[in-house]
Amino acid sequence: MDDLTRLHALESERKISWRKSLLIRLWMIWEKLFHTCFRICSVDENNCFLQVRVRIYNGKTIRLSDGEEIRRGDRVAELHFDNELLLKMSRSSRSSVQLAIQMIRATEQVLPKITHFILCHPNHQVIKGVYGVSIIHRGTKQTEEGTRPYTNVMCGRDE
Known part of the structure; x- marks a missing residue:
């Protein structure tokens, strides 16, 4: 009982x-x-957890670990969570650990398709980086570049 x-x-x-x-x-x-x-598109109809758009970067210059710099005016691929899917995942999860595992798996599945999308984009040769802005910050240190503070709160032009 x-x-x-x-x-x-x-x-x-x-x-x-x-x-x-x-x-x-x-x-x-x-x-x-x-x-x-803002022409944000899904790269995988079966897994729309992360979506992408190519846009003009408008923030401060970012120096990457390989010495490359992303400057204002460069083209970048911007990642977006599908918040409706994230909400469904959150509601169906029994714990935050289970939610984190689901998010990691969904990301692992869709990242190769985002890579394919970028490589097939008409401007792929000038896309200098991929970034996403989120309030979800745990676990991002596992990426090659990690996290950086975000200060630009205005949307820029998109491509």
């Missing part, structure tokens, strides 16, 4: 108020509009 009570309590915790539900719906509408306006 205790297991049934705990299960019911977990299910109750997953229910959200109508206000929060409305806010989430509005956020998802905004996401779709944002993706359309």
Whole structure:
């Protein structure tokens, strides 16, 4: 009987108020509009966890570990989470560890397709880097370049 009570309590915790539900719906509408306006595209219809757009970089100069620099005006590939999928993953996960594992697996699956997208892009020879902006920061140190503080809050032009 205790297991049934705990299960019911977990299910109750997953229910959200109508206000929060409305806010989430509005956020998802905004996401779709944002993706359309800024031409953010999925590179894999089966795994849209990370999406990409090629744009003109507008921030401060970044020096990479190999000596290459990304400067204002250079073309970069910008990564975006599919927040609707991230929300679904979060709701179906039993813990933050399980969510992190799902995110890592989804990323591992889609990164080769993002690479293919970039290599097939008409401007692939001038795309100098790939970056993403997120409030999710744990685990990013595992990437080759790691994380850097983000200070530019205005959207730049896209390609």
